[in-house]
Amino acid sequence: MKKFFFLFVITVNLLAEDGSRLWLRYDKISNEQFLKSCTELIKTCFVDGKSETFSVIKDELNNGLSGLLNKNFEFTNRFEKNGVLYVGVSSSETIKEMNLESKLSHISDDGFLILSTKIKNKKAIVVTAKTDAGVLYGVFHFLRLLQTQQEISNLNVSSSPKINLRLLNHWDNLDRTSERGYAGFSIWDWHRLPDYIDQRYKDYARANASIGINGTVLTNVNANAFILTHDYLLKVAALAKIFRPYGIKVYLTARFSAPVEIGKLQTADPLNDDVKKWWKEKAEEIYKLVPDFGGFLVKANSEGQPGPQNYGRNHAEGANMLANAIKPFGGIIMWRAFVYDNNVPQDRHKQAYNEFKPLDGKFEDNVLVQVKNGAIDFQPREPFHPLFGAMPKTPLIMEFQITQEYLGQATHLVYLAPMFKECLDSDTYSKGKSSLVSKVVDGALDGKTLTGIAGVANTGTDKNWTGHLFGQSNWYAFGRLAWNHEFSSEQIADEWIRLTFSNDEALVKSVSKIMMQSRENTVSYMTPLGLHHLMGWDHHYGPAPWIKDKPRADWTSVYYHKADSNGIGFDRTSSGSNALVQYFPDVQKKFSSLQTCPEKYLLWFHHLSWNYKMKSGKTLWEEICYHYYNGVDELRKTRSEWNLIENKIDKERFEHVKMLLKIQEDEAVWWRNACVLYFQAFSKKEIPAGFEKPDNTLDYYMKLDFPYAPGI
Ligand code: BDP
Numbered sequence: 104m105k106k107f108f109f110l111f112v113i114t115v116n117l118l119a120e121d122g123s124r125l126w127l128r129y130d131k132i133s134n135e136q137f138l139k140s141c142t143e144l145i146k147t148c149f150v151d152g153k154s155e156t157f158s159v160i161k162d163e164l165n166n167g168l169s170g171l172l173n174k175n176f177e178f179t180n181r182f183e184k185n186g187v188l189y190v191g192v193s194s195s196e197t198i199k200e201m202n203l204e205s206k207l208s209h210i211s212d213d214g215f216l217i218l219s220t221k222i223k224n225k226k227a228i229v230v231t232a233k234t235d236a237g238v239l240y241g242v243f244h245f246l247r248l249l250q251t252q253q254e255i256s257n258l259n260v261s262s263s264p265k266i267n268l269r270l271l272n273h274w275d276n277l278d279r280t281s282e283r284g285y286a287g288f289s290i291w292d293w294h295r296l297p298d299y300i301d302q303r304y305k306d307y308a309r310a311n312a313s314i315g316i317n318g319t320v321l322t323n324v325n326a327n328a329f330i331l332t333h334d335y336l337l338k339v340a341a342l343a344k345i346f347r348p349y350g351i352k353v354y355l356t357a358r359f360s361a362p363v364e365i366g367k368l369q370t371a372d373p374l375n376d377d378v379k380k381w382w383k384e385k386a387e388e389i390y391k392l393v394p395d396f397g398g399f400l401v402k403a404n405s406e407g408q409p410g411p412q413n414y415g416r417n418h419a420e421g422a423n424m425l426a427n428a429i430k431p432f433g434g435i436i437m438w439r440a441f442v443y444d445n446n447v448p449q450d451r452h453k454q455a456y457n458e459f460k461p462l463d464g465k466f467e468d469n470v471l472v473q474v475k476n477g478a479i480d481f482q483p484r485e486p487f488h489p490l491f492g493a494m495p496k497t498p499l500i501m502e503f504q505i506t507q508e509y510l511g512q513a514t515h516l517v518y519l520a521p522m523f524k525e526c527l528d529s530d531t532y533s534k535g536k537s538s539l540v541s542k543v544v545d546g547a548l549d550g551k552t553l554t555g556i557a558g559v560a561n562t563g564t565d566k567n568w569t570g571h572l573f574g575q576s577n578w579y580a581f582g583r584l585a586w587n588h589e590f591s592s593e594q595i596a597d598e599w600i601r602l603t604f605s606n607d608e609a610l611v612k613s614v615s616k617i618m619m620q621s622r623e624n625t626v627s628y629m630t631p632l633g634l635h636h637l638m639g640w641d642h643h644y645g646p647a648p649w650i651k652d653k654p655r656a657d658w659t660s661v662y663y664h665k666a667d668s669n670g671i672g673f674d675r676t677s678s679g680s681n682a683l684v685q686y687f688p689d690v691q692k693k694f695s696s697l698q699t700c701p702e703k704y705l706l707w708f709h710h711l712s713w714n715y716k717m718k719s720g721k722t723l724w725e726e727i728c729y730h731y732y733n734g735v736d737e738l739r740k741t742r743s744e745w746n747l748i749e750n751k752i753d754k755e756r757f758e759h760v761k762m763l764l765k766i767q768e769d770e771a772v773w774w775r776n777a778c779v780l781y782f783q784a785f786s787k788k789e790i791p792a793g794f795e796k797p798d799n800t801l802d803y804y805m806k807l808d809f810p811y812a813p814g815i
Contacts, residue, residue, distance in 0.1 A: 217241055476503055507519075527544070
């Protein structure tokens with residue numbers, strides 16, 4: 104009895120789940136029948152390649168197949184029996200003999216094929232691609248099929264990414280703090296690099312490769328020139344070496360004033376010859392250490408960052424100077440369009456467009472302009488950025504934020520795929536109907552081949568990588584959508600749940616329900632009906648619609664909601680800031696008319712009276728209250744839904760999410776109460792009957808202070 108108890112304790116400990124394995128768990132396939140058919144079809148594995156990437160592939164297959172099939176896996180280099188999983192590039196002898204030219208002509212360099220076939224008259228499964236990285240992606244896809252228990256007896260998969268550069272942006276500082284990071288410290292241990300190689304670097308690379316991410320910007324957009332000094336470049340080179348076999352390139356942020364700060368020049372003027380020379384030499388130095396260095400991401404003349412405008416030059420002049428420095432080495436420049444200036448007397452919404460639209464066609468061909476999904480700043484809901492579709496001659500990189508700066512940080516469960524999709528699926532009408540944002544980004548609309556998408560990463564040193572376990576789903580979803588933006592949010596959630604928890608259908612259903620409604624709920628209790636920028640000062644934690652009288656008006660809340668005794672909302676029609684004029688006429692028309700403007704964007708574009716009649720028949724005031732209360736109610740249901748799966752997953756992850764959902768509910772109530780009470784001071788109307796009364800006063804909420812909120 105004692106012995107049994109002891110064994111039991113050990114087993115439980117071994118099964119302890121801290122989330123660190125992400126979606127690459129490879130536990131034994133639970134469905135016996137499926138396991139049996141997989142064991143028949145995959146008896147042995149032929150990994151036909153010798154590169155570093157192939158050694159990663161072999162490790163992954165060994166690890167994955169031994170776990171999933173629950174046996175010591177054997178490798179071969181022959182086709183003697185049925186049941187060989189053959190993995191090799193399309194130029195290998197085996198693939199050449201298979202006459203796959205036509206199928207191969209449909210995939211891109213990163214794409215792959217997975218086929219059930221016969222080789223030397225023996226049943227086999229083939230994973231092939233034009234490049235080593237393509238094969239790696241195919242292998243991860245194949246393992247995913249097993250993990251999610253999909254039929255593998257008759258495979259005919261052909262897959263290619265729609266976007267070429269699929270990047271994470273780390274807003275990580277050299278002291279290991281992470282701007283807007285809520286999962287501990289930065290993964291990059293700069294101090295101990297380059298000699299100390301943390302296992303996490305490899306795990307990070309594996310995780311990214313498994314979802315097709317092929318680049319990582321290591322440093323914060325609020326850049327530190329120090330990263331460009333020789334000693335730090337050696338550290339960067341060490342990371343690049345780890346990531347290379349996984350098909351991941353490294354990129355850095357370039358501080359525009361680096362020539363002054365670390366180069367001892369008097370100026371960083373992009374037209375100055377010494378400055379040009381400095382960057383050229385810096386590029387040479389970098390490429391000597393990192394021959395496949397990706398390039399630079401630059402935040403210039405925004406929020407206090409230096410840039411070409413400090414010298415009377417425009418963004419194109421700045422970007423082109425850097426582009427010329429790294430062009431000989433094949434590098435690119437990602438120049439951010441997130442620019443706005445408190446001293447420009449114009450709606451912040453309009454500023455990026457005003458600065459960048461006239462520069463269309465003026466950038467070097469290795470420059471991409473990186474545009475946030477919306478014109479303000481990663482708010483819980485924003486209409487798409489008017490620059491999409493407006494710069495047909497310039498490749499635009501989509502910038503999403505995976506880290507949930509404005510969506511509950513790491514305490515709220517918010518599945519972001521529906522938000523990413525909402526933007527990608529928006530119609531810019533730039534070339535008539537169906538000129539979707541996704542087609543601008545993937546290059547289809549304007550025939551572009553240099554295409555990119557970036558996600559501001561949510562990873563950190565927390566054991567589970569992302570702080571909130573469900574933050575992993577956002578990292579995962581970003582990668583999957585970067586590969587193919589046509590995947591649906593449901594499909595990606597379904598996959599992630601099966602990989603992360605299990606294939607239990609009831610569990611998948613419950614968790615999927617929770618995920619699919621989470622973002623809409625969050626919008627309801629934070630910023631319903633197009634409201635935006637209502638969050639706490641500086642740390643952006645919690646509600647603070649009362650923020651005003653700060654040195655920068657465009658960082659206050661009152662600038663955006665404009666609540667007064669008459670009503671609420673930002674008038675961006677022709678009677679207001681006329682930001683709408685920046686959209687193509689069909690979009691303009693739709694958003695400017697109260698009849699056709701989707702209510703989810705209403706107060707983004709219109710200032711309306713508290714008594715304005717909504718489609719539901721309620722007044723605007725009532726509708727605002729309804730959303731805030733409904734968001735909280737739905738969250739309460741989410742908590743009950745989560746409880747349903749208690750016995751279906753391990754205790755550790757169950758409790759982790761359960762505790763966070765409680766915090767989320769408390770914080771949703773806080774958002775609701777603070778916002779409703781604050782707006783009530785203007786509307787002077789009662790909270791509709793039947794709604795619970797806030798248990799604290801507005802004054803109480805206004806006095807809450809969080810000097811140590813994370814992520815600053
Ligand atoms: C804002 C963040 C700030 C970033 C900025 C940016 O609050 O920390 O530096 O975006 O994207 O949302 O540059």
